Amino acid sequence: MSGSRADSQAGGRVMLEAPARLEKEVRKSVFLAQAAPVATPAEALDFVRAVSVADATHNCWAYRIGQDYRSDDAGEPGGTAGRPILQVIDGQGFDRTVVVVTRWFGGIKLGAGGLVRAYGGTAAECLRLAPRTPIVTLVRLAFHCGFADLALLRARLGALDAVVEEEAFDATGADLVVAVPEARMDEAVARIGDLTRGQSVPRVLD
Numbered sequence: 381m382s383g384s385r386a387d388s389q390a391g392g393r394v395m396l397e398a399p400a401r402l403e404k405e406v407r408k409s410v411f412l413a414q415a416a417p418v419a420t421p422a423e424a425l426d427f428v429r430a431v432s433v434a435d436a437t438h439n440c441w442a443y444r445i446g447q448d449y450r451s452d453d454a455g456e457p458g459g460t461a462g463r464p465i466l467q468v469i470d471g472q473g474f475d476r477t478v479v480v481v482t483r484w485f486g487g488i489k490l491g492a493g494g495l496v497r498a499y500g501g502t503a504a505e506c507l508r509l510a511p512r513t514p515i516v517t518l519v520r521l522a523f524h525c526g527f528a529d530l531a532l533l534r535a536r537l538g539a540l541d542a543v544v545e546e547e548a549f550d551a552t553g554a555d556l557v558v559a560v561p562e563a564r565m566d567e568a569v570a571r572i573g574d575l576t577r578g579q580s581v582p583r584v585l586d
Contacts, residue, residue, distance in 0.1 A: 408486025464500030
């Protein structure tokens with residue numbers, strides 16, 4: 381399964397602080413979940429290849445990176461492995477995350493419902509116990525300011541968790557591109573206007 385959709389929950393999503401793993405046994409089959417933070421689909425697929433076990437029965441996986449997502453049942457009946465893993469990633473609010481669940485068959489068939497519970501449950505427990513950190517959505521603001529205001533602007537914007545990403549000087553001052561948390565954008569725009577006495581009008585970059 382693959383596709384994309386707008387993520388309406390982006391503002392409240394989290395990501396893993398570090399790779400995590402969890403192993404459990406379900407009716408004699410061993411399930412090993414391994415999860416990692418990733419920035420791109422290529423990085424997610426590299427992780428899948430790196431941790432998949434060649435002699436295991438199945439290596440099922442899913443990832444979510446912003447609007448991009450993908451899952452793979454890896455030979456299990458359709459919709460019983462990759463999709464439940466993806467639903468766990470989304471259900472727990474994770475983004476920029478890949479999860480691989482490896483299964484060693486123990487001789488007892490689990491049935492479709494049992495597979496969904498086993499794959500989803502192993503992935504869910506792995507992510508639930510893993511350390512996580514909030515994802516802060518940033519907005520980029522571009523504006524020009526005079527030399528006289530530059531030092532004070534840097535200090536005051538820093539207090540709003542803003543970071544200067546680009547800076548170019550000309551004869552009258554500096555063109556700045558500042559990344560600021562989306563939740564503090566209005567405050568940053570007002571602060572820039574106040575400190576420059578209305579001379580600097582930030583615009584939001586795509």
